[in-house]
Amino acid sequence: MHICVFLSAADLGERYTRPAREFAELLGKGGHTLVWGGSDSGLMKVVADGVRASGGRLVGISVELLREHAREDTDELVITENLAERKALLLSRSEAIVVLAGGLGTLDEATEVLELRKHGLHRKPVVLLNTEGFYDGLILQLRRMEDEGFLPLPLTDLVHIAADGAAVFAHLEESAASDHRPPGTPGP
Numbered sequence: 001m002h003i004c005v006f007l008s009a010a011d012l013g014e015r016y017t018r019p020a021r022e023f024a025e026l027l028g029k030g031g032h033t034l035v036w037g038g039s040d041s042g043l044m045k046v047v048a049d050g051v052r053a054s055g056g057r058l059v060g061i062s063v064e065l066l067r068e069h070a071r072e073d074t075d076e077l078v079i080t081e082n083l084a085e086r087k088a089l090l091l092s093r094s095e096a097i098v099v100l101a102g103g104l105g106t107l108d109e110a111t112e113v114l115e116l117r118k119h120g121l122h123r124k125p126v127v128l129l130n131t132e133g134f135y136d137g138l139i140l141q142l143r144r145m146e147d148e149g150f151l152p153l154p155l156t157d158l159v160h161i162a163a164d165g166a167a168v169f170a171h172l173e174e175s176a177a178s179d180h181r182p183p184g185t186p187g188p
């Protein structure tokens with residue numbers, strides 16, 4: 001599976017790098033392909049290193065203004081003209097999206113894929129990996145939106161929240177299985 005990962009470009013401590021490494025190892029060992037921003041910095045590098053070391057493939061979708069920071073050992077590197085084109089390509093080249101701990105860039109990417117999903121413009125699973133409760137505040141806000149009528153569909157139809165890497169892959173496998181079931185077949 002091609003899995004798009006949004007995550008921090010910053011250098012972070014062990015509490016964030018350890019779960020990111022665990023996630024990367026599961027991705028690589030599962031024979032998946034990492035589709036990500038293509039840079040060799042912060043958590044983006046931690047995950048790309050981990051995927052590479054455990055046998056996964058790397059597809060980097062970078063952008064002209066960050067060309068000099070692009071990783072050199074990717075299996076495929078695409079350089080887009082601008083950030084909007086990059087976001088569109090990150091989504092179109094992937095079958096699932098996973099959001100790890102990140103800052104404004106990650107939040108921008110995550111809200112865009114959720115907004116597109118809300119409008120039915122894609123049906124790819126979106127998983128929020130809530131490492132160390134990092135997204136507790138965002139989840140609280142999303143639940144308030146749901147409870148007070150701001151969302152046109154249940155929050156669970158929009159995003160799946162996972163506590164660790166194993167829970168991310170369990171959800172992705174379940175989603176892939178239900179996608180292949182003929183219409184009308186009861187779910188697991």
Ligand SMILES: CC(C)=CCNc1ncnc2c1ncn2[C@@H]1O[C@H](COP(=O)(O)O)[C@@H](O)[C@H]1O
Nearest residue numbers: 006007008009037039041069102103104105106
């Ligand atoms: C100076 C330097 C090493 C720049 C590298 N910087 C970046 N390289 C590639 N993608 C990025 C970069 N900064 C933000 N992004 C995009 O935004 C997210 C990270 O932003 P943030 O750190 O969460 O806010 C990533 O998922 C990535 O797709």
